[in-house]
Structures are given as structure tokens and as C-alpha cells.
Amino acid sequence: MNTANGAQTQMVEADLAKRLETLRLPEVDARLGDVGRIRVSVAGQSAAVEVIAAVPEGGLRPWVEAAVAKELAVAGFELARLDIQQRIAAHAVQPNLSPLPNVRNIIAVGSGKGGVGKSTTAVNLAVALAQDGARVGLLDADIYGPSIPMMLGLHGRPDSPDGKSIEPLRAHGVVAMSIGLLVDQDTPMIWRGPMATSALSQLLNDTRWGELDYLIVDLPPGTGDIQLTLAQKIPVAGAVIVTTPQDVATLDARKALKMFEKVEVPVLGLVENMAVHVCSHCGHAEHIFGEGGGRRMAEQYGVPLLGSLPLDVAVRELGDSGTPIVTNVEKTATVDSYKSTARRLAIQLSGRPQVARPLSVSLLS
Incomplete structure (x- = not known):
């Protein structure tokens, strides 16, 4: 290939990549270029496409395959190969803190008040991200009222191989840890704030999480000691606020957002x-x-509304039995709403500044 033809080919490849970047992802109101980098190589009228996804790609793959092939056909090319690679980065945390070595991103799920379905939302978001191909952990930070074990159907005490660290339990593709796994179910945690915050730090730092893309932290309601400990001592990449539409709920959710x-x-x-x-x-x-x-509050504070989840009796029934609604193989509007909310969450985080990782780690990931 001479220089002129080579330059022309590069121009065609760049033009095709830009066209593919503008493709809209229907469920999440984002462009393909918002979720990853795109490279195109052409040979004659055939094109090979590589997508480096910054979000879990499992749920997006079927749509991307169809949309890319259709767009290339419009441009007069046939899709010869589509390679989608998932590379979820570590994102910036609070000043003076660094991400945990094996946990790329900690995401806090909070609310200003109880009874809004925060834990149910945290569980289903975690499982939905895992279903899409991410490595996900779930930390129950509600020391006084742990509910994650029941919602995930977890029983028994975790192992401690060395007497110091703890092996998390696994359910529905997610590794999880909760104070509820370490004490009897009926035992009340009658602790002052410092003891509760110390317990949270131990649960986070002593658990053998392994390599995680996301660690979802289910916070207790309110803006007290545990929330402040998490914000000041634990590297958090971002937070999600759960509310119901009623005014009294959004009033308290505003306090959590401002915190x-x-x-x-x-x-x-x-x-x-x-x-x-x-x-x-x-x-x-x-x-x-x-x-x-929720929409009015999101517009007022300039933050995205990640999703509006329905009030569905199946969410409660399945949650009480240890089966998150997103594991339901039947395609329903409720299941779809949780999954699309999880994908919007991942996309929002992917747009945050990244943390530079050591070269040795980058080469192995």
C-alpha cells in the first residue's frame, strides 16, 4: 500500500469510528462513544471493529453487535469482526485518599431516611452489575440493622484462614460481607458510634475481597457517624442517593446529597x-x-436521575426469600428498570477522572 492509499484508509477508519461513536444506546440514553474507545480497521469493503468498554459489557453486547453491523452497512461496509474488551478503570476518590489495592471503585448507596428501599436497591444494582460481567462486592455498612444476608440468602459464618482476615460469602455472582454474618440473627448491636465505625472499618479492610471492579456499600439511613467515617477514611469513587417520590423523602435525601x-x-x-x-x-x-x-430533585441539584423503579410486590417477595428480583429469568418491566439503572450508574462513573495505576498493574489487567 502506497502512502496516499494508506492515508486515505486511515481517514476512512477515523470517519467510521466517529460514526460509531454517535450511536445511541437506547436503554441508558448514552452514546457508544460514552462507554468506551472505538477502533476500526478496514480491508476493502470489510471492517473490523474493536470496542474497549469502560463499563460492564455483557448487557450492552447484543445491542452493540446489531447497531455496529447496521451502521457499517449504511456506510457500505460489511462487519468482518467485532471485538469487545472490558477494561473498568479505578476512578478518583476524596482528596488525600487512594483507592484500595484490589478494589477499583467503592460506590456508596445512601438515603436520608429509612424505608425507601435503599438496601433492596443496593443489592439489585450489585447483582445486575455482576450479571453484566463486572467483579462486584457488597458491603453491608448498616451495623445496627444488617439486612444484606437475608436479601442475598446467605447463611453461616465466614471462614478466617489466618485468624485475622475474613473470606466473604458469595451469592448470585456477588461476594458479600455483613456484621449480620458474624453475630446471631437476634443479637442487637448495642454499640456507641465509635464502636460501630470501628466495626465498619474492620469489615472493609479485613475482608479478602479479591479483585473487584465495584464494591457497593449499603449505608444505614441518615448522615451520622458511619457516613462520616466512610466519607473521611474510606476511598469512595461516588455515591448514589435513593429516595421515593414523596416530599418528606426527598427532603431527607437532599440532606444526604449535601453531606x-x-x-x-x-x-x-x-x-x-x-x-x-x-x-x-x-x-x-x-x-x-x-x-x-426524584426527577425534580435531580434537576434542582444538577445530578442525573439514574432510574425510576416501580413498586412491585415481587421485589419484596423475592427479596425476603434471598433472591434479588434481577435474577428473575422472566423479562419484566421491573427487572429491566433495575438493570438499566445499574448500567446508567456504571456509565456515570466511567465519565469521572481516572486514577493512574502502576504500569505493572495496568499491563496485567
């Missing part, structure tokens, strides 16, 4: 839970807890 802002933890977005109830008998949709409160 994270003050301690320099970026809020990745809001999740509006119990947004609408659809009657299983007649199909009537009713906004039991009000309508649009």
Missing part, C-alpha cells in the same frame, strides 16, 4: 424507588407516593 458534596464525594445520581405501582389485575398505574419528586 456527600461537603465531604467531596461525587454524587453519581439519584434513584427514585417506588415511583409507580401497576395493578397486577387491571393494569391501572397509580403513583402511591407522589409523582416526579
